[in-house]
Structures are given as structure tokens and as C-alpha cells.
Amino acid sequence: MAEFTMPSLGADMDEGTLLEWLVGPGDLVHKGDPVAVVETAKSTIEVECFATGAMTKLLVEPGATVPVGTPLALIGPAEERRTVRHGPTKGKPSEPAEPSEPTEIPEPSERPSPQPEPVPVPVSPPSAARLPGHIEAGPLARRLAQQSGVDLEALHGSGPGGRVTRTDVEHAAAARSSTEPQRVRATPLARRLAAELGVDVATVTGTGRQSAVRASDVRRAAPGPSALSPPAPAAAAPARPSPVHPSAPGPSEDRTTAMRQAIAGLMSRANRDIPHYYLSTTVDMAAATNWLHEHNRRSPVGERLLPAALLLKAAALAAREVPELNGFWTDGHFTGGEGVHLGVAVSLRGGGLVAPALHDADALELPLLMAALKDLVTRARTGRLRGSEVSDATITVTNLGDQGVETVFGVIYPPQVALVGFGRVVDRPCAVDGLLGVRPAVTATLSADHRATNGAVGARYLTTVTRLLQNPEQL
Known part of the structure; x- marks a missing residue:
């Protein structure tokens, strides 16, 4: 029996709120399947299962806030009860045979004897052994x-x-x-809520995985006040309504404040504990821009690329070539990452910032990377990130070019050891082959942990990024 615990979904997470179970007791789950929805100070995240088995027992009710590491559920073997075919196992109590795994039924003896002579039992066809x-x-x-x-x-x-x-x-x-019409996908909690609120789940638009209906979808579809919030628990005595001050913060303001506090705490820790060093370089983007225009001219609309795709792919490939910057500083030493999982800083509409990971970004073809980036940003801003996407980035990229910024020096996200920054692609005067001209260029920066590397390693990384962007056919 294994415990499924509240995971740590980032260095700034101390506790989380269990919003919804996506499975019920007895359900079979596989490693990587989303099983619960957890709310942190920054976002709402689908938490994946770490093992394959059966959900034996749910220990925490939705709505509870518990510290990281608290057991949420018990996971047992995929087949908790096994039927014995040839007698009970020694030392263990025998269980009645289940209809799903029937034992062979011997033919009854017409003249039972206290000590019958061993007579070989003929093997009957399976159909003869079945009960009606x-x-x-x-x-x-x-x-x-x-x-x-x-x-x-x-x-x-x-x-x-x-x-x-x-x-x-x-x-x-x-x-x-x-x-026949397909059965509506819905979580167990959503079905229970729908029955309590009188909502037909077939009429509800699901926002979960594969359009599954969640509890929040049912609450929104329910008529009356219950559509806005889950039913309140019964109290021993009616509570006196408290006056609401006009300037009291609402739920969204509280959420934004909590997010800002979490970010402030993490960045304070990063600036206090990590000895940063900073490097920057200007990259000639003429070759990359020309290649991008030609690619988009020949490609369907759905496969066209933005400059961000080239920048992210170059950052990921450079991290593979300079692995000293791709990993974590833990327990006083550097540990390399298993693959290049590129964290992408995403600003949220309500304020705040998250940096989910593009897994194995160095191995993704540019069209796939572009599609994965769009999907990741969309889910980050709608609260549908997965647990693995917010907890295992090995190096992070922040790109503020779309905000008009030309140079950005970021703060490292612990326990990572590097953060790459890209600004806006701008036309700049420069000398090429002895001639003065105007060419598109971007400023690439690196914030790195001096405990793990030094300036020589950082310079090698930025040089690799420059080489890749000036040879876009290598991306």
C-alpha cells in the first residue's frame, strides 16, 4: 500500500488546497494520470499519480488545505482481491471466490465416503464448469x-x-x-453535486480533461445561489451575518495578494541565497528573420512560427550543449537535469507569474514546439496546468519582447541554477564585413548561480545561443 501525498509544486509552495478528486475509491489509475485538482497560491493544478494501482481510500475531503507531504489517498495493487483457484494460500485467511475469478467446481460424488480413494478428476470443458x-x-x-x-x-x-x-x-x-449517445464524462464529485443541485450533467459543458464535467462546472450551471459556491456545512446555530466593509477585498483580490506574497517570498530567498552573476550579448537575427519569413510563406496558417519559437529552441539546444546550466543546486551540490525541460515564464491575466515546463524542448521540432507553447500558455491562464509541468523545469526562459522591453535580467527560480532572458527584436545599426548597415538584433541575457558555474561557462552558453540563432537551419 502506497500513500499519495500532497506534492510540492514549486519551491514556493508550503501547502495546497484540494479542490476536487478526479477519481473515486476503487478506480484504477496509471502513472501520470491526473487524479486530483489542487489550488496553490499561484494557480490551479491537476496533480498526477506517481504509481499504477487502485485508489483504495481517499483521506482528504475536497476543500481542505493541508501542508505539502500530507497523505491524500492510499493506492493499492491493481487487483486488491484475488480469487484462489487451488485452495487458500498458507498463512492467510481464505476469501470467498468472486464471480470474476471462479474456481473449478468438481462434480459431486454420489456416494460420499469419509476417506475416498484418490480418483483422477476428469477435466470438464469450461462451459460445463459454469454456473447458470x-x-x-x-x-x-x-x-x-x-x-x-x-x-x-x-x-x-x-x-x-x-x-x-x-x-x-x-x-x-x-x-x-x-x-447510442456516449455517456457524459464527469468526475465522481461532479455527479454527486449534480444530483444534489438537480443539474443534468448532459447539459453541462465540461472543462476537465477530455471535456470531463467537473464540480466547478456543475456549480456554474446550477440555478440559484449554489451556482456560485459549494453548499456550506450545517452549523450548530445560525450565524449572524457580518457587515461587509465596502473596501473589503474580494476572493480575486485575496488570491492576487497571496500570489504576490508567494512570489515575493521566493524571490527574496533567491536573492538572499543565490550568488547571481549576469552576462549579456547582442545576437544578429538577420538570418533567423529571413529563414522565419520563408518558412511561414511556405507553411499553412496553423504551422506558422513566431520568433519566440526560435528563441526557445535555441535556449533548449544550448542547455543540452552546456549541461552545467541545466539542472538544480540541492544539498550543496549541482545535479544535472534528466532532459531539457524548459520553463517558460507566463504572466497571468489576474496578476502574478508562473513558469511551467516544456518537456524535452530540445527534441521538439519547431512546429511542435510552437503548438506546445500555445497550449501551455492557454492552460496556464485558465488554471489547467499539470503537476509535472510546474515542478520539474530544469532551466527557465523569460521573454519580454512582446512587452517592448529590449533587455531583461531575471532572478533565478530555485533550485534551478540559470535563467535566460530575451528582449524585443529591434533594428540596430551595425558593421558587417566593413560596411555599416541596419539589421534586426535581440539582446540575450543570462542570470546564473555562481556556486554551480562561473562566467566562462555562462559565456559558452550565450555563444552557443548566438551560433544557433545565426544558423536557424540547425534548430
């Missing part, structure tokens, strides 16, 4: 059939002895969905 009305199917196939509304008795099993397999159920569910 019983269907051979494992627990996974039965659960899938129940979830998808498939009648097991109507299936012809393709497994040994006519046993119904998972594939049989999936094929039947696919055939059924082509002729």
Missing part, C-alpha cells in the same frame, strides 16, 4: 463493462474457454457508442 447465468470475465473486464454500459451476457468471449477479455469489452463499447 455466470459469465467468465476478469475484474478489469467487468469494471470496464460496468463503466461503458456493456452487457457481458451478450458478448462472445475470445479468451480461453470463452472468457470475456478487456478487448472484447472495448470493441463492444466502441460499437455501442456508434449507435
Whole structure:
């Protein structure tokens, strides 16, 4: 039995609020599946499961705020109960056989004897061993059939002895969905809330994964005051309404204040504990700009690129070539990152900042990187980030060019050891081959941790970024 705990979703997180469970007790989960929605001071994040198994017990109710490391649920083996085929296991209490894993039923003896002579039992065909009305199917196939509304008795099993397999159920569910309306996806909490509030989940637009209906969607769709907030717990005595001061902060203001406090605490710690050094260089973007114009001219609208894609890809490839800047400073030493997970600083509409990661950004082709960037920014601003996206960035990039800034020196996000900054691409006078001209250029900066590297390593990184941007065909 393993504990699923409140994860640390960033160096500035001490506690989190469990907003919603996306699974229920007994549900099978796989490593990487989102199982809960957690609210931090910065954002609302989908938390992924770290193991494969069955959700045995949920320990924390939605709405509770608990410290990082608090057990939220128990995860057991995928098959918690196993039926014994040849007698109970020694030293363990035997359990009654489940219909999903039936034991072989020997033929009854007509003349029972206290000490019968050992007579070989003939092997009966599987069909003869079945009880009336019983269907051979494992627990996974039965659960899938129940979830998808498939009648097991109507299936012809393709497994040994006519046993119904998972594939049989999936094929039947696919055939059924082509002729019947598909069951609405909704979390267990959303269905329970819908029943309490009288909301038909089929009429609610889901904002969860694969358009699943969440509890917040049901509350918004519910008529009356309950649409705005979850029902309040019953009190022992009616509470006297407290006067509301006209200048009292609302929920959004409280959230913004908490976010600013979290950012202030983290940046104060970074400036106090990390000995920063700063480098900058001016990169000639003429070759990159020409390549970008030609690429976009030949590409469909959906595959066109922004300059940000070239800058991010160059930063990721340079981190792969200079791995001393790609990783973490923990326990007094540097640990290299497993892959280049590029954190991208995203400003939120309500104020504040998050820096979710583009995983393996150095290996993404430019069109895929552009699509991943758009998706990441959209989900960051709508509160739909995943836990792994906010906790495992190995190096961060901040790009303020769209804000008109030409040079930015950032503060390192601990425990990372470097932050790359890009400004606006501007036309500047420069000398090329002895001739004075005007060419597009961008200022690239590096803020690095002097405990992990020195200026020579930082200079090598910026030189690599410059080389890649001046040879865009290498990106």
C-alpha cells in the first residue's frame, strides 16, 4: 500500500488546497494520470499519480488545505482481491471466490465416503464448469463493462474457454457508442453535486480533461445561489451575518495578494541565497528573420512560427550543449537535469507569474514546439496546468519582447541554477564585413548561480545561443 501525498509544486509552495478528486475509491489509475485538482497560491493544478494501482481510500475531503507531504489517498495493487483457484494460500485467511475469478467446481460424488480413494478428476470443458447465468470475465473486464454500459451476457468471449477479455469489452463499447449517445464524462464529485443541485450533467459543458464535467462546472450551471459556491456545512446555530466593509477585498483580490506574497517570498530567498552573476550579448537575427519569413510563406496558417519559437529552441539546444546550466543546486551540490525541460515564464491575466515546463524542448521540432507553447500558455491562464509541468523545469526562459522591453535580467527560480532572458527584436545599426548597415538584433541575457558555474561557462552558453540563432537551419 502506497500513500499519495500532497506534492510540492514549486519551491514556493508550503501547502495546497484540494479542490476536487478526479477519481473515486476503487478506480484504477496509471502513472501520470491526473487524479486530483489542487489550488496553490499561484494557480490551479491537476496533480498526477506517481504509481499504477487502485485508489483504495481517499483521506482528504475536497476543500481542505493541508501542508505539502500530507497523505491524500492510499493506492493499492491493481487487483486488491484475488480469487484462489487451488485452495487458500498458507498463512492467510481464505476469501470467498468472486464471480470474476471462479474456481473449478468438481462434480459431486454420489456416494460420499469419509476417506475416498484418490480418483483422477476428469477435466470438464469450461462451459460445463459454469454456473447458470455466470459469465467468465476478469475484474478489469467487468469494471470496464460496468463503466461503458456493456452487457457481458451478450458478448462472445475470445479468451480461453470463452472468457470475456478487456478487448472484447472495448470493441463492444466502441460499437455501442456508434449507435447510442456516449455517456457524459464527469468526475465522481461532479455527479454527486449534480444530483444534489438537480443539474443534468448532459447539459453541462465540461472543462476537465477530455471535456470531463467537473464540480466547478456543475456549480456554474446550477440555478440559484449554489451556482456560485459549494453548499456550506450545517452549523450548530445560525450565524449572524457580518457587515461587509465596502473596501473589503474580494476572493480575486485575496488570491492576487497571496500570489504576490508567494512570489515575493521566493524571490527574496533567491536573492538572499543565490550568488547571481549576469552576462549579456547582442545576437544578429538577420538570418533567423529571413529563414522565419520563408518558412511561414511556405507553411499553412496553423504551422506558422513566431520568433519566440526560435528563441526557445535555441535556449533548449544550448542547455543540452552546456549541461552545467541545466539542472538544480540541492544539498550543496549541482545535479544535472534528466532532459531539457524548459520553463517558460507566463504572466497571468489576474496578476502574478508562473513558469511551467516544456518537456524535452530540445527534441521538439519547431512546429511542435510552437503548438506546445500555445497550449501551455492557454492552460496556464485558465488554471489547467499539470503537476509535472510546474515542478520539474530544469532551466527557465523569460521573454519580454512582446512587452517592448529590449533587455531583461531575471532572478533565478530555485533550485534551478540559470535563467535566460530575451528582449524585443529591434533594428540596430551595425558593421558587417566593413560596411555599416541596419539589421534586426535581440539582446540575450543570462542570470546564473555562481556556486554551480562561473562566467566562462555562462559565456559558452550565450555563444552557443548566438551560433544557433545565426544558423536557424540547425534548430
